[in-house]
Amino acid sequence: MNDQAHAVEIREVAKRFGDFTALHPTNLHIGEGSFVTLLGPSGCGKTTTLRIIAGLLEPSQGDILIKGARVNDTPIHRRNLGLVFQNYALFPHKTVFDNVAFGLKYRHVSRDEMADRVAKALELVQLPHLADRFPRQLSGGQQQRIALARAIVIQPDVLLLDEPLSALDANLREDMRVELKRIQDQLGITTIFVTHDQAEALAMSDRIVVMRDGLIEQIGAPEEVYNRPASEFVARFLGNSNVLPGRVESRDDRAIKVAIDGVGTILTEAVEEEGAAEGDPVRVVVRAEKLQLAAPEAQAEAGTSILPGGVEAVDYQGQAARYFVSVNGHQMQAVNAIDERPFRKGEAVSVRIRARDCVLLPSSKTEG
Amino acid sequence: MSGERPQSPTLYSAVGGVAGERGGAETPSVSAPARLRAALKRIDIGWSLITGYTVAVYLFMFIPVAIVMLLAFNASQFGAFPMEGLSFRWFVALWNNDAIVRAFRVSFLLGGLTALISTTLGVLAALAIVRYRFPGKNLISTALVAPILVPEVVLAVALLLFLRWLDIPRSFFLLLCGHVIFTLPFVLLVVQARLVTIRRDVEEAAMSLGAGPIATFFEVTLPLLMPAVFAGMLFAFTISFDDITGTLFWKPGGLETVPTQIFAMLRHSVSPEINALGTVMILLTVGLPLLGAGIARRMARTRGG
Numbered sequence: 248m249n250d251q252a253h254a255v256e257i258r259e260v261a262k263r264f265g266d267f268t269a270l271h272p273t274n275l276h277i278g279e280g281s282f283v284t285l286l287g288p289s290g291c292g293k294t295t296t297l298r299i300i301a302g303l304l305e306p307s308q309g310d311i312l313i314k315g316a317r318v319n320d321t322p323i324h325r326r327n328l329g330l331v332f333q334n335y336a337l338f339p340h341k342t343v344f345d346n347v348a349f350g351l352k353y354r355h356v357s358r359d360e361m362a363d364r365v366a367k368a369l370e371l372v373q374l375p376h377l378a379d380r381f382p383r384q385l386s387g388g389q390q391q392r393i394a395l396a397r398a399i400v401i402q403p404d405v406l407l408l409d410e411p412l413s414a415l416d417a418n419l420r421e422d423m424r425v426e427l428k429r430i431q432d433q434l435g436i437t438t439i440f441v442t443h444d445q446a447e448a449l450a451m452s453d454r455i456v457v458m459r460d461g462l463i464e465q466i467g468a469p470e471e472v473y474n475r476p477a478s479e480f481v482a483r484f485l486g487n488s489n490v491l492p493g494r495v496e497s498r499d500d501r502a503i504k505v506a507i508d509g510v511g512t513i514l515t516e517a518v519e520e521e522g523a524a525e526g527d528p529v530r531v532v533v534r535a536e537k538l539q540l541a542a543p544e545a546q547a548e549a550g551t552s553i554l555p556g557g558v559e560a561v562d563y564q565g566q567a568a569r570y571f572v573s574v575n576g577h578q579m580q581a582v583n584a585i586d587e588r589p590f591r592k593g594e595a596v597s598v599r600i601r602a603r604d605c606v607l608l609p610s611s612k613t614e615g
Numbered sequence: 616m617s618g619e620r621p622q623s624p625t626l627y628s629a630v631g632g633v634a635g636e637r638g639g640a641e642t643p644s645v646s647a648p649a650r651l652r653a654a655l656k657r658i659d660i661g662w663s664l665i666t667g668y669t670v671a672v673y674l675f676m677f678i679p680v681a682i683v684m685l686l687a688f689n690a691s692q693f694g695a696f697p698m699e700g701l702s703f704r705w706f707v708a709l710w711n712n713d714a715i716v717r718a719f720r721v722s723f724l725l726g727g728l729t730a731l732i733s734t735t736l737g738v739l740a741a742l743a744i745v746r747y748r749f750p751g752k753n754l755i756s757t758a759l760v761a762p763i764l765v766p767e768v769v770l771a772v773a774l775l776l777f778l779r780w781l782d783i784p785r786s787f788f789l790l791l792c793g794h795v796i797f798t799l800p801f802v803l804l805v806v807q808a809r810l811v812t813i814r815r816d817v818e819e820a821a822m823s824l825g826a827g828p829i830a831t832f833f834e835v836t837l838p839l840l841m842p843a844v845f846a847g848m849l850f851a852f853t854i855s856f857d858d859i860t861g862t863l864f865w866k867p868g869g870l871e872t873v874p875t876q877i878f879a880m881l882r883h884s885v886s887p888e889i890n891a892l893g894t895v896m897i898l899l900t901v902g903l904p905l906l907g908a909g910i911a912r913r914m915a916r917t918r919g920g
């Protein structure tokens with residue numbers, strides 16, 4: 248058994264509220280010390296999953312294991328977890344010191360050690376001077392740091408965070424993101440982070456679990472989920488993607504030629520596990536940043552496809568621009584760095600797609 | 616005055632009309648302020664009528680109370696004006712009247728126990744209703760508040776008949792039960808209102824940190840609930856201390872609370888002693904809640920509520 252390697256494991260865990268299934272039977276392993284993000288749109292079951300792991304919600308079925316031990320029947324206060332909430336949930340009637348020291352009272356820690364550990368935790372979140380304040384005397388960002396200090400001072404087996412940054416304003420959120428990652432690295436604490444913000448997920452995670460309607464769509468490292476989306480949903484949820492339906496025209500062991508409906512033929516790199524045979528319907532996913540616009544006279548190089556197009560709209564963003572390009576009447580998006588000047592609306596361009604930037608998806612699954 | 620008032624707007628607008636024919640632009644500046652002034656004057660009179668009426672109502676309500684309090688310090692044998700000098704003799708007489716001192720003791724004991732039991736039950740009931748789901752919840756929460764809606768006499772007679780039917784003799788304990796039943800709704804409502812403002816995630820945070828359900832209650836929920844608990848306790852005490860209807864029905868023979876004692880004394884004569892007793896009651900039942908409200912407000916401030 249390699250249970251020791253997993254800080255948290257859930258096996259066939261599902262949650263139903265009456266007739267409604269918030270979480271379909273799900274399996275998930277979370278490695279010791281890793282930072283795993285549950286990412287997905289509102290209502291997809293992220294909080295439900297987190298609360299089941301925390302012991303705040305009873306699963307309808309399945310087992311939860313923490314450090315290899317089944318904890319289904321262990322109440323939350325014996326699970327040794329650190330929890331951080333969206334709205335901080337500090338104790339309003341206790342000082343910052345007493346807030347942070349709270350968990351230590353239940354862990355047979357001497358007074359001196361308590362003071363010592365609280366001081367260290369406050370230093371870690373860079374607020375050592377606020378110990379005597381009450382929560383209402385702190386800003387939102389400070390409150391969230393104290394909430395984090397309170398959760399980590401007990402040296403929990405797992406740190407669970409449910410959208411901890413979403414109540415903060417944009418600038419502060421980015422600072423806190425860096426800060427949180429620094430603290431997590433420093434402590435090496437296993438962390439499960441819930442968010443619906445893809446930028447947060449990509450920036451902080453070791454692994455991202457993309458969820459949708461109570462199901463896991465894909466699990467992988469940020470680059471993997473971003474560059475090799477397993478489904479159209481993942482491709483669209485993480486940034487701007489072009490999803491082009493078509494049919495396999497021909498294939499050899501290095502490349503697959505796909506005829507995109509009404510657009511033209513493009514070349515994609517053959518990846519061995521994709522069993523697309525000649526004539527199969529497929530979808531080709533290309534990220535907007537990988538769609539290169541060039542002057543109309545550009546020639547195709549080896550391993551790239553060229554499609555003729557016209558710029559329909561330009562969204563100027565400073566160092567880059569987002570173009571809406573029409574290719575034989577089909578709209579595509581391209582985000583390109585600007586070289587000298589951006590392409591103008593109405594300009595004719597050639598759209599260049601490299602074979603290795605294409606991801607092939609079977610079109611058997613019907614998706615929205 | 617009021618006879619010519621309705622005419623004035625027409626008068627002013629007539630003037631305004633003439634001015635308008637003569638020189639366009641300044642027309643509104645001539646007539647508008649004047650009209651406004653007239654309107655304001657009318658409003659003024661309306662307001663003073665309302666004010667006067669309100670003052671009269673309050674005087675009607677409070678003058679008798681004031682007279683009782685004033686006469687309590689009257690040196691004369693008779694509880695009537697003119698007063699013959701200031702004296703505390705009636706308060707001293709109260710102090711020396713065994714029946715009254717006994718009644719005070721009963722009332723304090725009864726009020727204190729009622730407050731304690733009502734508040735404990737009220738907090739538990741509020742927790743159950745706000746935090747848990749169980750069958751018959753709506754029914755129970757309505758039943759607990761119902762004693763406020765039912766006239767006290769009806770409640771008193773019903774409980775009395777019920778006890779008769781069960782063949783249970785009246786006792787201090789049953790009197791206490793009666794008081795608990797009709798003070799409970801007040802405590803429940805106050806505590807419930809506060810409890811819904813306490814966020815569930817604060818309690819969840821406490822539990823995640825290692826506090827069991829009981830420790831969480833005493834460390835987090837109760838301290839945050841304290842202002843409401845305190846207010847509920849004072850409510851229960853004052854209501855119990857004040858009560859006469861239910862008490863008359865439920866009290867065992869020979870036991871008197873302060874209100875029933877006053878009632879009994881009034882049957883014989885209106886002695887100045889009663890004025891003194893009334894004064895003490897007023898000070899207690901008005902002073903305690905005021906004091907309590909002050910303390911509760913300070914607690915709410917330090918507890919960030």
Ligand SMILES: Nc1ncnc2c1ncn2[C@@H]1O[C@H](COP(=O)(O)OP(=O)(O)OP(=O)(O)O)[C@@H](O)[C@H]1O
Nearest residue numbers: 264267269287288289290291292293294295296443
């Ligand atoms: N107690 C409940 N009773 C019924 N349905 C519930 C309950 N709790 C959650 N749900 C439903 O389960 C689904 C998943 O909820 P969950 O809170 O896990 O979503 P989420 O992914 O955290 O969304 P968000 O990003 O909005 O927080 C939602 O459709 C929600 O309506």
Ligand SMILES: [Mg+2]
Nearest residue numbers: 293294295409
């Ligand atoms: Mg959520």
